[in-house]
Amino acid sequence: MTLTFPNRSRSYDEAGQRVRFIGHDGMFEIPFGVELDALATAKSAAPTAEAGYLAAFDSARDKIHAVAQKAYSHGRRNVYLLTRSDFL
Secondary structure, X not given: OOEEOOOOOEEEEOOOOEEEEEEEEOXXXXXXXXXXXXXXXXXXXXXXXXXXXXXXXXXXXXXXHHHHHHHHHOOOOOOEEXXXXXXX
């Protein structure tokens, strides 16, 4: 199957210092997280509050999904955490 992102929801995880989102491979949900440092790289400006992080995610959504698909293609894991190095 192919990884898709039909649900546009995302959430800020302050404790984990990431934004979480879900991909789907057929009927399976695949959890992802993007470290806050990676969002700053994706947006080219460091957001400082929850709304800023979510806005950074939204503005870089296509790139984030492309990086998530690449990470997913390298093998199956329980959770995928995208870091700054994934975006370079």
